[in-house]
Amino acid sequence: MSAPEIQVQNPDDPGMGHGSFGWRVDEPTKFYSAPADRNKVVILPTIVSRLADENDGLVLECGSGSGQHMAALAPQLPKLRFQPSEYEGHPNPRANRQDVDKIKGSIAAYCGNIPNVLPPITLDATALATSTVAAGLSAVIAINIIHVSPPVVMDGLISGAGTKLKPGGWLFFYGPFMRDGVITGEGNQKFQASLQALNPEYSLRDIAVIKAKGSSNGLELVEEVYHEASNNYLLCLQKQ
Numbered sequence: 184m185s186a187p188e189i190q191v192q193n194p195d196d197p198g199m200g201h202g203s204f205g206w207r208v209d210e211p212t213k214f215y216s217a218p219a220d221r222n223k224v225v226i227l228p229t230i231v232s233r234l235a236d237e238n239d240g241l242v243l244e245c246g247s248g249s250g251q252h253m254a255a256l257a258p259q260l261p262k263l264r265f266q267p268s269e270y271e272g273h274p275n276p277r278a279n280r281q282d283v284d285k286i287k288g289s290i291a292a293y294c295g296n297i298p299n300v301l302p303p304i305t306l307d308a309t310a311l312a313t314s315t316v317a318a319g320l321s322a323v324i325a326i327n328i329i330h331v332s333p334p335v336v337m338d339g340l341i342s343g344a345g346t347k348l349k350p351g352g353w354l355f356f357y358g359p360f361m362r363d364g365v366i367t368g369e370g371n372q373k374f375q376a377s378l379q380a381l382n383p384e385y386s387l388r389d390i391a392v393i394k395a396k397g398s399s400n401g402l403e404l405v406e407e408v409y410h411e412a413s414n415n416y417l418l419c420l421q422k423q
Contacts, residue, residue: 189215214249214289222326223255225410226357229417230324231259233353238262240321240349245308245340246270246328250290257300263321264299268306309335311343318346322353330358333384338396341420345400348422354402356418361387368414393418 191205207213234242240263247253247267257265267290271283287303294300306314308325323344329337344354359371366372366387378385394404397420406419 189217191215210292212288212292214286216249216251218327219249219251221413222357223252225413226326226355226417227252227256227259229406229408229419230256230322230353230355233355233419234260234263234322237321240264240319241266241317242322242324243316243320243347244268244324244326245306245311246325247290247303248286248326250293250303252324252326253290253300254293254297257294257297261299264301265294266301266316267294267303269303270305270307307339308332308343309339311339312346314343316343316347319349320344320347320352321349322355323348324355326355326357328358329356330360330378330387331385334386334388337388337393341393341396341400341402344420345397345402345422348402350422352422354397354420354422356393356420357415359387359413359415360390360393360418362390364389371414390416390418393420 190208192208192211204216205214207215237260242260242263243266244253245268247269250267253265253267257263269283269286269290271280283305287305290303306316308328311323323340325340329340341354344352348354359374366375371387375387378387390407397404401423402420403423404418404420408417408419410416
């Protein structure tokens with residue numbers, strides 16, 4: 184039997200997204216994202232496998248959104264600590280700028296009873312390298328972030344990971360990408376057009392560019408995990 188559908192308040196209100204995004208009716212302090220529920224099933228096993236041998240350390244998630252990813256991931260890696268973070272950005276391309284304290288409240292509501300998850304912080308990913316986040320991180324995670332933000336966010340995450348990760352640490356990007364300037368699949372092509380119409384700085388990012396920028400910051404792209412159902416990739420870059 185499938186789980187009952189989560190009901191959200193004002194699902195057609197673009198203030199925090201629409202359709203399968205919104206504040207839950209049953210638990211109003213929690214924001215709900217149906218894509219986050221779907222994504223965690225395909226993304227997290229690879230992340231868990233990459234971090235399974237870590238006996239201690241800190242994992243930073245940039246753009247934690249509702250908190251659903253973190254709530255699913257942290258219990259699977261109890262030896263690690265997890266730092267969720269958010270910024271006063273846009274939770275999806277059609278949404279207005281979000282109240283960062285309110286969305287951090289959602290993260291806390293999902294993760295507050297998980298002992299290895301720290302309270303969420305406000306973090307501008309463009310300034311990760313110079314932020315107060317401690318160096319020696321085991322991983323940096325960014326799920327569905329860099330295509331709905333200006334290129335400086337991608338650049339900040341890559342340079343920040345190069346600075347803050349320990350040797351052998353991981354930077355994980357998940358989302359839709361292009362390769363060598365080519366976008367495959369009609370769905371991603373239409374999505375690219377809609378992103379560009381909303382903001383010319385939004386775009387599917389090029390895997391080749393990420394690989395090159397990673398290399399310049401001491402990160403090697405060692406695995407691309409393709410998810411056919413969504414035509415998305417999980418990119419795994421390791422600090423050398």
